[in-house]
Structures are given as C-alpha cells and as structure tokens.
Amino acid sequence: MDLPNNTPDLHQFDHIVFFTGAGLSAESGIPTYRGKGGIWETYRYEEHACQRAFDKDPEKVWDFHEIRREFISHCIPSEGHKVIAEIEKVKPLTTVITQNIDGLHQRAGSNRVVELHGSLWRIRCDKEGIVYESHKIPLTNRRCSCGAYLRPDIVWFEDPLKEEEIFKAIDAINQSDLFISVGTSAVVFPAAQLPLYAIQKNVPTIEINIEKTLMTSMYQYQIQGTASEVLRKLW
Numbered sequence: 001m002d003l004p005n006n007t008p009d010l011h012q013f014d015h016i017v018f019f020t021g022a023g024l025s026a027e028s029g030i031p032t033y034r035g036k037g038g039i040w041e042t043y044r045y046e047e048h049a050c051q052r053a054f055d056k057d058p059e060k061v062w063d064f065h066e067i068r069r070e071f072i073s074h075c076i077p078s079e080g081h082k083v084i085a086e087i088e089k090v091k092p093l094t095t096v097i098t099q100n101i102d103g104l105h106q107r108a109g110s111n112r113v114v115e116l117h118g119s120l121w122r123i124r125c126d127k128e129g130i131v132y133e134s135h136k137i138p139l140t141n142r143r144c145s146c147g148a149y150l151r152p153d154i155v156w157f158e159d160p161l162k163e164e165e166i167f168k169a170i171d172a173i174n175q176s177d178l179f180i181s182v183g184t185s186a187v188v189f190p191a192a193q194l195p196l197y198a199i200q201k202n203v204p205t206i207e208i209n210i211e212k213t214l215m216t217s218m219y220q221y222q223i224q225g226t227a228s229e230v231l232r233k234l235w
C-alpha cells in the first residue's frame with residue numbers, strides 16, 4: 001500500500017487531532033460496531049446499550065458489559081495506537097478524541113485523550129453522582145453502597161454526550177493544525193459532527209479507513225488502508 005503523492009508530512013504539524021473509532025481497535029482484535037461481525041449484529045443495542053434497557057433489566061445490560069470488559073482486558077494496543085502515542089511524545093500538543101471506550105489509547109501511552117463516549121473502565125452511581133475507575137472483572141458488586149445499581153460510565157444510545165468532553169474536543173480542534181479521522185464510519189452524531197467542524201474551521205483533514213464512508217468525499221485527503229499500516233507509513 002502506497003500513500004497518495006499529495007499526502008502531507010505529519011512531522012510538519014504541531015497540534016494534530018486524531019479522531020478515532022472502532023476500526024483502530026479492530027486491529028487489537030476488538031470487533032467493530034457495524035458491518036459484518038459487528039457488535040450490534042449480535043447484541044441489539046435496544047436490549048444492551050441504552051438507559052431504557054438498563055432500567056428494564058440491569059443484570060442483562062451488565063452481563064453484556066462484563067463480557068466486553070473481560071474480552072478487552074486480554075487485548076493489547078495495536079501498532080496504530082502506538083504510532084499515535086509516539087507522535088504525542090515528539091509533538092506534545094497531539095490530542096486524541098476517541099469514540100472508543102476500551103482504554104487502549106491510554107494503554108499505548110497517549111496522555112491527551114478525550115473519551116467522547118466514556119469508558120468501560122469507569123463505573124458510576126447516578127443516585128449519588130459518583131464516578132470511579134474499576135478494572136475488577138467481574139465487578140465485586142453491581143450495586144453501590146447506597147443500594148442503587150451502578151452503571152458503566154459510557155455514553156449509551158440516546159444518552160447525551162458529556163458537556164465537558166465536547167468542550168475539550170472543540171477546544172482541541174480550534175487549536176489544531178491537522179485533523180485525522182481513523183477507522184470510524186462517522187454515522188453516529190453528535191460525534192460525527194467533529195470532522196465537519198474541523199472542515200468548517202479550514203483545518204486540513206485526512207481520513208484513514210479501509211473503505212469509503214458517507215463522509216469520505218468531504219475530507220481533503222483520503223487514504224484507504226488499515227489504520228496501523230497507514231499510520232506507520234505516515235510517521
């Protein structure tokens with residue numbers, strides 16, 4: 001796989017924003033959400049990943065998330081995650097805005113990570129308004145000491161994004177000199193608004209994906225290939 005001739009040299013940019021999706025973690029062995037073999041093909045989100053499902057059957061929703069926590073705990077960051085972390089070492093303003101909830105960017109060594117959709121590794125009690133990190137598998141207790149069910153600190157379908165994370169993402173794009181989407185179908189809003197925002201701000205944009213997406217033609221540069229291979233060639 002060769003990079004297109006006009007591809008920008010990443011070394012010339014100081015504040016790169018990476019906007020990442022499930023395609024990046026696919027290379028760590030984690031299934032994507034859509035397409036063949038996608039998570040939502042096996043697990044209907046209406047029963048496993050929304051507040052309505054949780055209110056109806058919290059044990060079923062927790063079982064699904066425990067399977068994901070267990071599976072992902074055995075996965076390791078891909079070459080693509082590592083390249084992004086390496087870039088931050090040389091260009092410390094590099095920021096990752098991720099839709100992924102697997103924590104693999106942090107495990108690869110990235111420090112500036114905005115988790116738009118939350119994290120599988122944080123748990124919260126909505127009754128007490130507390131959030132904490134937990135890597136215990138399975139959880140010792142699915143209920144808080146106050147008696148309410150704990151829930152994953154994840155933005156499920158129909159949940160709003162956390163305002164603080166949106167502000168961090170917008171701030172990073174405002175300061176960026178290059179925006180690179182990696183492995184996202186960009187069909188889930190409001191997250192998919194972010195590449196459009198970068199385009200509107202005249203930030204140069206690159207899309208890396210194994211196939212065309214609904215937004216491909218809007219990016220200034222499009223690179224078709226796997227995240228790890230393309231990122232390694234770019235850096």
Ligand code: APR
Nearest residue numbers: 021022023026032033034099183184185188209210226227
């Ligand atoms: N390299 C690059 N791109 C890849 C690779 C790869 N190795 N493998 C798959 N892709 C691309 C697919 O072509 C697809 O465009 O990754 C994208 C994955 O799309 P989705 O499964 O829709 O994942 P994502 O865009 O991250 O989903 C967004 O949807 O369900 C919600 O909250 C969930 O955060 C998730 C959001």
